[in-house]
Amino acid sequence: MLTAENTKKWMDSFYRKIEENKDYLSELDTPIGDGDHGNNMMRGMDGVKNSLAQLQDPDLKTVLKAIAMGLISKVGGASGPLYGTAFLEMAKKCSETQKVNELLSVALAGIKKRGGATEGDKTMVDVWSPVAQSNAITPKIIDDAIASTKDMQARKGRASYLGERSIGHLDPGAVSSGYLFTALLETEGTL
Amino acid sequence: MKKIINEPQHVVSEMVDGLVRSYPQYLEKIPDTEAMVRSDKDSMTGKVGIVSGGGSGHEPSHAGFVGKGMLSAAVAGQVFTSPTPDQIYAAIKAADHGKGVFLVIKNYSGDVMNFDMAKDLAELDDIKVKSIIVDDDIAVENSLYTQGRRGVAGTVLMHKLVGAAADQGATLEEIEQLAQSALANIKTIAVALSAATVPEVGKPGFTLADDEIEYGVGIHSEPGYRREKIKTSKKLVTELLEKIEKNQPLKSDHQYAVLVNGMGATPLMEQYIFSHDLLDQLEDRQIKPVFMKVGNYMTSIEMAGVSLTIFDLVDNKWLEYLNYPVETIAW
Ligand SMILES: Nc1ncnc2c1ncn2[C@@H]1O[C@H](COP(=O)(O)OP(=O)(O)O)[C@@H](O)[C@H]1O
Numbered sequence: 001m002l003t004a005e006n007t008k009k010w011m012d013s014f015y016r017k018i019e020e021n022k023d024y025l026s027e028l029d030t031p032i033g034d035g036d037h038g039n040n041m042m043r044g045m046d047g048v049k050n051s052l053a054q055l056q057d058p059d060l061k062t063v064l065k066a067i068a069m070g071l072i073s074k075v076g077g078a079s080g081p082l083y084g085t086a087f088l089e090m091a092k093k094c095s096e097t098q099k100v101n102e103l104l105s106v107a108l109a110g111i112k113k114r115g116g117a118t119e120g121d122k123t124m125v126d127v128w129s130p131v132a133q134s135n136a137i138t139p140k141i142i143d144d145a146i147a148s149t150k151d152m153q154a155r156k157g158r159a160s161y162l163g164e165r166s167i168g169h170l171d172p173g174a175v176s177s178g179y180l181f182t183a184l185l186e187t188e189g190t191l
Numbered sequence: 192m193k194k195i196i197n198e199p200q201h202v203v204s205e206m207v208d209g210l211v212r213s214y215p216q217y218l219e220k221i222p223d224t225e226a227m228v229r230s231d232k233d234s235m236t237g238k239v240g241i242v243s244g245g246g247s248g249h250e251p252s253h254a255g256f257v258g259k260g261m262l263s264a265a266v267a268g269q270v271f272t273s274p275t276p277d278q279i280y281a282a283i284k285a286a287d288h289g290k291g292v293f294l295v296i297k298n299y300s301g302d303v304m305n306f307d308m309a310k311d312l313a314e315l316d317d318i319k320v321k322s323i324i325v326d327d328d329i330a331v332e333n334s335l336y337t338q339g340r341r342g343v344a345g346t347v348l349m350h351k352l353v354g355a356a357a358d359q360g361a362t363l364e365e366i367e368q369l370a371q372s373a374l375a376n377i378k379t380i381a382v383a384l385s386a387a388t389v390p391e392v393g394k395p396g397f398t399l400a401d402d403e404i405e406y407g408v409g410i411h412s413e414p415g416y417r418r419e420k421i422k423t424s425k426k427l428v429t430e431l432l433e434k435i436e437k438n439q440p441l442k443s444d445h446q447y448a449v450l451v452n453g454m455g456a457t458p459l460m461e462q463y464i465f466s467h468d469l470l471d472q473l474e475d476r477q478i479k480p481v482f483m484k485v486g487n488y489m490t491s492i493e494m495a496g497v498s499l500t501i502f503d504l505v506d507n508k509w510l511e512y513l514n515y516p517v518e519t520i521a522w
């Protein structure tokens with residue numbers, strides 16, 4: 001169950017993972033993208049941290065919306081609108097249910113609608129989808145999902161310009177999404 | 192990395208401040224954003240607004256084309272990264288004078304999604320918004336199942352056309368129609384000699400050996416279609432022209448506009464040599480362009496190389512739009 005409190009903790013943990021792996025994410029984005037994914041996510045998480053710090057005693061919806069707006073207004077690139085839409089969809093749904101898998105399902109639907117990607121296109125969808133569909137998220141589900149993007153040929157995003165040459169590289173957005181879900185796993189009380 | 196900068200993370204905001212302070216006669220900053228709007232507000236009254244933008248690093252695009260007869264506003268994202276919806280939305284609002292706003296978007300998933308979200312925000316405010324997604328780069332094969340072709344230097348010609356039409360009082364629908372029919376006739380292909388370094392990244396986006404070139408590289412260091420040893424200017428022209436011809440046959444009874452665009456680090460001297468060879472090889476095909484531009488219009492930071500854009504002027508009106516007078520920094 002997500003609450004305003006544990007969602008903020010989840011974001012703190014995600015922030016630290018992005019901070020630690022900023023260079024790695026940009027490196028992953030270099031052979032099959034434009035080398036900025038780590039910088040984009042770091043800027044976004046700084047935005048999230050700032051918007052969350054301004055809230056006083058917020059409810060879950062306010063927290064999710066602040067995360068969405070922080071990402072939308074700071075990331076830019078492809079990942080900003082996608083991560084932003086995901087949290088916006090969760091904000092819309094959270095008055096009805098606070099169950100993680102139900103919220104992640106609407107978030108996934110939002111990502112797919114915004115970006116037009118589906119499973120197998122070598123994007124963050126390939127991590128969001130198996131995680132949202134599992135009843136019990138485990139580190140293995142996350143890791144396998146990330147690893148599965150390596151052998152895929154990109155059909156969406158900048159990596160698609162490479163055609164077959166995109167095969168053999170992990171998708172940076174899939175890896176950052178993995179950090180998001182690992183952070184979720186590590187945040188007590190969310191699942 | 193050797194660059195004339197201060198902190199890498201302040202590159203864009205400092206560049207925008209430098210631009211608006213150097214050229215107050217053309218543009219001003221929209222408060223709290225990195226978007227810029229025309230200073231000459233009277234020139235926008237009663238007309239459709241034209242907004243463009245994208246990542247920074249392509250200077251003089253896009254702000255260099257803000258001014259009477261061309262763009263109403265331009266949004267500068269982080270280096271090689273699409274601007275965010277809130278900033279694009281601020282530019283749309285500043286460009287709107289009751290006749291709607293037309294967006295010129297380059298075909299990258301980030302740009303398309305961020306501009307889309309901005310469009311949603313503007314429509315909530317009852318601002319009519321239409322757009323064109325420019326995808327003139329023929330290096331990448333088009334396919335329904337991928338992102339499709341990228342938007343590159345041909346975008347500048349698109350700015351010119353829709354800007355002129357808007358200044359002459361065209362409606363939003365007419366501008367959309369114009370943009371769509373022109374787009375199908377604009378084709379671009381590039382060759383790179385060396386790569387660009389994004390300040391925050393600190394190293395080049397790819398590496399080419401001293402004697403190597405790559406055909407088809409995109410404006411954000413996206414890989415091209417072939418690497419080989421450096422050739423003479425004549426041979427480079429032959430390769431690029433033949434690539435364009437495969438996509439759009441060049442006919443002696445058609446009128447063409449040509450843009451030879453420097454990618455940032457290639458001297459004008461080399462661009463003129465390339466142009467000379469290009470005009471020779473067009474002459475071999477009995478073609479004499481009716482409009483030509485040579486220079487740095489859509490750059491990729493300090494990448495060396497050129498792109499060649501050929502615009503088949505199927506409609507007579509298009510030449511008139513290209514020649515229409517503008518007041519901008521860079522056209
Ligand atoms: N259409 C899309 N649908 C889903 N995910 C996408 C799409 N386009 C790109 N992505 C994701 O975004 C990531 C790249 O993000 P980022 O580098 O921040 O943006 P950009 O590609 O604009 O530089 C990719 O690794 C991929 O996971």
Ligand SMILES: [Mg+2]
Nearest residue numbers: 033034036037
């Ligand atoms: Mg990227």
